[in-house]
Amino acid sequence: MNLSVLTHSSKPSRILVVDDSPDNLFLVQTILEEEGYVITLAEDGRSALEQIDLSPPDLILLDVMMPEMDGFEVTKRIRENQKLPFMPILLITAFDQPSVVKGLDTGADDFIRKPVEVDELLARVRSLLRLKRAIDEREQIARQREEFVSWMAHDLRTPIVAAERMLMLFQQGALGDLSPGMEEAIITMARSNRNLLAMVNTLLEVYRYEAGRKNLIFSPIDMQRVVEEVIQELSPLADEKKLSLKPNFAEKIDSKVVGDRLELHRVLTNLIGNAIKFTDSGSIEVRLSNICNAKDAQMSWLLIEVEDTGSGISPEDQKMIFERFRQGGHRRSGSGLGLHLSKRIVETHQGTLDVKSELGKGSLFRVCLPIQKP
Structure with a gap:
């Protein structure tokens, strides 16, 4: 098995090949399985979409010309589904430049022409899988950052709120009379504490907006x-x-x-x-x-x-x-x-x-x- 096809979690990349020709499916499957990829097959656009909903692959090889639903429509539906993770789409086409342009505008990431050459196919597959890994890593870092900020803001709020309540008790005289100097110092501490709490709350709100997790009531x-x-x-x-x-x-x-x-x-x-x-x-x-x-x-x-x-x-x-x-x-x-x-x-x-x-x-x-x- 070629180790270059493995992801960082040491799992072989999963590729969905979609083509209405059994011969083409067999050919592409044979080429890719020899490189260590895990291949699933679909003979039309609808079954491909069903498979993607159940288990999104790492990469999709998609024939353009298919009955009922062509590759352009399949690509369009995949890109419109916001619940799906990013999956690179490699279009396989026998047509000219306008076909390629339409596919890329629809949301495909690359294309390859028929008849497929083995070295070119493998190079494009490796390139798109690198793209997939880079985007996945970036999204993971963003999630980790969001989780860290949320955790940090939550954990910072607890001692800040506790300090605010304690300072309030001092100001109310619940813990004894204060000298003028102490009273002035506690007023300054309370003001700084409120500013810090406001900053933590604002930071949390910023990341909620940026992560798309802020729920607004209109x-x-x-x-x-x-x-x-x-x-x-x-x-x-x-x-x-x-x-x-x-x-x-x-x-x-x-x-x-x-x-x-x-x-x-x-x-x-x-x-x-x-x-x-x-x-x-x-x-x-x-x-x-x-x-x-x-x-x-x-x-x-x-x-x-x-x-x-x-x-x-x-x-x-x-x-x-x-x-x-x-x-x-x-x-x-x-x-x-x-x-x-x-x-x-x-x-x-x-x-x-x-x-x-x-x-x-x-x-x-x-x-x-x-x-x-x-």
């Missing part, structure tokens, strides 16, 4: 009420810095969208909270209107603008401010996750999030959301 929402709630919740922070936090809503505005209320609340909390954080004097204005420079002019849009008179963002930082773990140059910049997560949430709602800013003159964040009927 329902009709009046975004004007959500904006008013967030402003009311964050007003004490603005008052502490003597900042003006004011709404400015257009008349007769249509502010009803379909989305996940908690996630959109998270976006507004992040944007308005950042505006307060990076503004030392002046104001933060939150505007609502239906004027949005969106691509689809056939739809109605809601524009939410958060503008501050803060320190502004440099052109270099603006280019990467929505990237994961890319912190801005400001000394108060956080983990680099909040804006990344906000953009993911907005895009999940088929909207856009962008920024306009100039150093020393403040920043303007713009959220465009489609107004949809429930």
Whole structure:
């Protein structure tokens, strides 16, 4: 047995050969089995799809011209099935270039012409199996990363929450009176602990989105009420810095969208909270209107603008401010996750999030959301 055909788990690669000609099946089976591959056969497209559903192979060799369902249709159905793992498809064709182009556009990964030459067939099989292993390894690494982050975030939350409760007991005097110095130190510790918990929660949310495991609950929402709630919740922070936090809503505005209320609340909390954080004097204005420079002019849009008179963002930082773990140059910049997560949430709602800013003159964040009927 040729050891080059074995996967990292020392199992021979499984190949499904699909052809309506028994002679062709026998020929390809003989060639591949001599190289140590495990071969299963199918004489038509429907039986091939049934086998794939039951036990997906590592590679599919697929004849183009077959009765009832040709190779193009089989390829199309395989690629449309999101439940299947990635399986390279090698088309076997006796036709010219247009046939090859159609097959590749349908989702095939490579092709070989009839009559099949043994060396070329084996070379293409080895190449596609290398592709399969590389993609499988990449997906495994992504799963392991996701599991690690989920585990880490969960395990970090437990001691952080416990520390928060203990600090709360200290602040309430349950463990005895505190000196002014101790009280100030505990307030600082509690604030740092809350920031750490928020960072862990945000990290977990980011990876849920990126792994496609974030479950959103869509329902009709009046975004004007959500904006008013967030402003009311964050007003004490603005008052502490003597900042003006004011709404400015257009008349007769249509502010009803379909989305996940908690996630959109998270976006507004992040944007308005950042505006307060990076503004030392002046104001933060939150505007609502239906004027949005969106691509689809056939739809109605809601524009939410958060503008501050803060320190502004440099052109270099603006280019990467929505990237994961890319912190801005400001000394108060956080983990680099909040804006990344906000953009993911907005895009999940088929909207856009962008920024306009100039150093020393403040920043303007713009959220465009489609107004949809429930």
